[in-house]
Amino acid sequence: MDDTNLCTCPEILAMASVPRQNWCEPYDYETSLKEGTLFPCLNLPFYKAEEGDSNLKSTSIASSPEETQRESLMSKLSAISFAINDLTLYLDTHPDCPKGLPLFKELLQKRLELLTEYADQYYPLTQISMITGNKDCNCYGWGEGPAPWEGGLI
Amino acid sequence: MWSYEKRLQFPVKIKKTCPKTAQLIISQYGGPDGELSASMRYLAQRYSMPVKKVGGLLTDIGTEEINHMEIICAMVYQLTKNLTPEEVKTAGFDAYYIDHTTGLWPQAAAGVPFTSLEFQSKGDAMADLYEDLAAEQKARTVYDNLLRVIDDPDVRAPLKFLRAREIVHFQRFGEALEMTKEKMDSKNFYYFNPEFDKTMYKQEL
Numbered sequence: 001m002d003d004t005n006l007c008t009c010p011e012i013l014a015m016a017s018v019p020r021q022n023w024c025e026p027y028d029y030e031t032s033l034k035e036g037t038l039f040p041c042l043n044l045p046f047y048k049a050e051e052g053d054s055n056l057k058s059t060s061i062a063s064s065p066e067e068t069q070r071e072s073l074m075s076k077l078s079a080i081s082f083a084i085n086d087l088t089l090y091l092d093t094h095p096d097c098p099k100g101l102p103l104f105k106e107l108l109q110k111r112l113e114l115l116t117e118y119a120d121q122y123y124p125l126t127q128i129s130m131i132t133g134n135k136d137c138n139c140y141g142w143g144e145g146p147a148p149w150e151g152g153l154i
Numbered sequence: 155m156w157s158y159e160k161r162l163q164f165p166v167k168i169k170k171t172c173p174k175t176a177q178l179i180i181s182q183y184g185g186p187d188g189e190l191s192a193s194m195r196y197l198a199q200r201y202s203m204p205v206k207k208v209g210g211l212l213t214d215i216g217t218e219e220i221n222h223m224e225i226i227c228a229m230v231y232q233l234t235k236n237l238t239p240e241e242v243k244t245a246g247f248d249a250y251y252i253d254h255t256t257g258l259w260p261q262a263a264a265g266v267p268f269t270s271l272e273f274q275s276k277g278d279a280m281a282d283l284y285e286d287l288a289a290e291q292k293a294r295t296v297y298d299n300l301l302r303v304i305d306d307p308d309v310r311a312p313l314k315f316l317r318a319r320e321i322v323h324f325q326r327f328g329e330a331l332e333m334t335k336e337k338m339d340s341k342n343f344y345y346f347n348p349e350f351d352k353t354m355y356k357q358e359l
Contacts (some may be wrong), residue, residue, distance in 0.1 A: 015335070016284075016327020016341055033164065034311075036318025044321050049301045049314050078165060085163065085218060087320065092211040093329035125160045148160055149228035151167040 021090070023099045029079035038086040070122055077114040077125075083107050156217070163221040164315045168232040173247030175304055176233035177263065180250075182226045182316070184260025184268035184299075189226055189290040189316075193219035195273035195289060199282045204348040204355055205337060208279070208330045212286075215323055222319065225312055227258050231293040233309070278347050279334050286327045294320040 007013075024041040032038045062068040084107050089098050112132070118125055119133020123144035130139070182188045196216035203209040234247065234256045242251050249265065258270035272290070276282050297317035304310060338357070340343055348355040 003340075009196060012340055012343075016287075016331070018325065018331060018333075019286075020329055033315070037322050039322075042322050042325060043318065045314075046296065046301060046317065049310070049317065050299050054301070069245060074161065075165070078161065082163060089211065089213050089326045092207060092214055093326055093333065094205065099169065099194075109204070115358040145160065147223070147232050148162045149166070151165070151228070151232060 003124070020093070023094075023097060026083070026103075029083045030075070032086065033082045038083050040089070043089045073118055073121065075120060077111070080107055080111050080114060084111060156220075162225055162228055163218070164312050165230060166225055166228040166308075166312050168229060170306055170308070171236045171238075171241065172233050172306065172309075173237055173241055175306065175309055176230045177247050177250060178232050178300060179226060179233070179304065179309070179313075180261060181263035182293070182296060183223060183258070185228065185262035185266075185296070186272045187289065187296050188260070188262070188268070188272075189219050189223035189293075190205045190260050190268055191272040191332075192293065193214075193223060194270065195275065196286065198273075198275040199286070202277055202349045203282075204279055204332050205330070208283075208334055211284055211326055211330050215326065218319070218323075222316055222353070225316065229309065229312060230258060231256075254261060277349050279349055280343065283327055283334065287324055287331070290320045290324040290327065294324075 021039070021041065024039050026032065026038045027035060027040060035043050037043050042118075062071050070114075083143055084104070085103050087100060087107065091097065091104060094100055114134045115125060115129045119129035119137070123137075123139045124141075126129045127141075130137075184190055187276075193216050196212040196219065200209040200212035200216065203212060237247070237251075237256055242248060250261075253259070274282070274285050294317055297313055297320065300313050300315065301310060304313065308349070334348070335343065336350060347352040
């Protein structure tokens with residue numbers, strides 16, 4: 001076969017490619033939320049965002065012990081829920097990952113427990129937590145607790 | 155369908171009123187590379203995606219972008235919540251105030267209203283995925299620019315988080331591009347449009 005006219009370019013032309021992420025050991029969940037990703041290998045910060053932010057943790061605006069406690073439970077729930085958000089996208093493109101899937105189920109279980117605990121102690125954050133939490137509570141929806149855009153506290 | 159959960163994806167607890175900062179950040183609500191635009195882009199593109207898992211990814215990222223829109227709106231709200239009449243006049247928020255008081259309305263930093271012209275849904279998987287990759291990069295640039303000019307740590311924490319999400323989403327769209335390519339002819343990816351020339355592309359149902 002005469003292949004003198006065939007292109008010898010080693011790669012496919014006119015098409016970009018992005019390497020697939022391999023599983024990398026996740027951050028703890030509080031760090032994940034702070035950094036915006038569960039995966040250290042995808043944490044690629046901007047130099048201007050580093051300056052003076054070494055202790056960049058959301059500061060509390062809680063004004064009573066009750067608020068402090070509620071804020072602490074909300075922080076736990078936010079961290080676990082965000083780990084689920086990030087893992088969701090990872091599993092969308094790695095549905096067969098033997099490490100990702102069991103962790104996903106474990107986190108979903110933890111999240112269910114935290115939502116229930118929150119509903120038990122304060123007020124339901126989702127409709128389903130009206131029955132998984134304190135069943136004697138007659139809380140319904142928007143009357144209880146601050147609106148999320150108030151910063152979780154009023 | 156969607157359901158609401160009464161909390162933000164990332165906490166926003168801003169203590170200091172700053173209408174000038176609100177006026178910059180609002181761009182990520184209704185601006186050309188904002189979260190509303192991102193959400194509408196992905197949720198519009200997903201219906202005709204030839205690879206089912208890519209349609210799923212667009213749904214999940216489109217949903218996350220709505221969370222981000224809510225974070226941005228919460229920031230604008232908290233930055234202007236206790237605005238004084240004096241600050242209305244002097245702090246660079248006067249033009250917005252005249253039309254919207256301190257209500258939330260999707261616009262770019264320069265006042266241009268939100269428009270669907272800011273994004274595309276092209277009905278071509280390659281074209282759409284490249285648009286999505288580019289969109290994540292452009293949004294990252296906006297967050298970089300915001301982080302250059304804003305000092306308040308209460309504002310920087312959510313901005314840093316949102317910037318990090320752009321990079322993760324870029325990676326996932328890149329993987330979605332690879333998944334789509336796998337189902338096509340690598341000798342010529344442009345021989346047909348997998349979203350339209352259905353007889354040439356074996357669709358998953």
